Amino acid sequence: MDKRNVFSSVFFILLAAFVLVTSAGLGIGQMNNPRPGLFPFTASICLIVFCVALLVDTFRHKNSLITLAGLWQDSNWRKNIIVIAALIIYAIFLAVIGYIPATFALMIVLFIIEGMKTWLAIANSALAVTVSYALFQYILKIPLPRSIWGL
Numbered sequence: 001m002d003k004r005n006v007f008s009s010v011f012f013i014l015l016a017a018f019v020l021v022t023s024a025g026l027g028i029g030q031m032n033n034p035r036p037g038l039f040p041f042t043a044s045i046c047l048i049v050f051c052v053a054l055l056v057d058t059f060r061h062k063n064s065l066i067t068l069a070g071l072w073q074d075s076n077w078r079k080n081i082i083v084i085a086a087l088i089i090y091a092i093f094l095a096v097i098g099y100i101p102a103t104f105a106l107m108i109v110l111f112i113i114e115g116m117k118t119w120l121a122i123a124n125s126a127l128a129v130t131v132s133y134a135l136f137q138y139i140l141k142i143p144l145p146r147s148i149w150g151l
Contacts, residue, residue, distance in 0.1 A: 005058040009051040016044040016051070079113055086110065098147035104129045 019040050029035030090106045107128050111121035136142045 002058055005054055009055045009058070013048055013051045016047040020044040020048070082113055083110065094145050096148055099144035100129055100133060101147075102145075103132070 023037035023040035023044065026037030026040075027035035028038050028041050086106055086109045090102055094102045104125050107125035108121050111124055112118065116124070133144065136144055
């Protein structure tokens with residue numbers, strides 16, 4: 001059993017319980033009229049659920065000890081570096097070229113890195129950009145970054 005998982009889970013459960021009680025004091029409101037405590041309340045519930053899941057998994061696999069070197073053994077560093085670089089480039093160019101082309105290019109890169117065929121990556125990227133744009137722009141009415149040319 002990995003004692004780090006037990007200690008960290010207990011610590012974050014206690015922290016989340018404190019945030020849960022504090023945010024409930026701020027008021028949660030309703031989904032159509034949220035109050036300031038809704039987001040921390042929901043986030044603390046999620047944190048408690050994940051920490052309990054980690055505790056259960058840790059106690060179910062008592063004899064398996066994971067070393068620090070074992071955590072990084074199967075990592076594909078090339079993919080990780082490409083994803084980090086793509087996200088940095090995305091953050092830089094988002095305000096310059098706008099949400100639609102920047103997100104479209106990012107999604108293509110991410111889909112291709114995972115081994116998707118190019119034509120399928122393009123189609124899925126177009127779908128993801130269209131759905132996310134429609135969600136934020138028309139349903140949630142949250143403006144997304146436009147290009148410097150206003151497009």
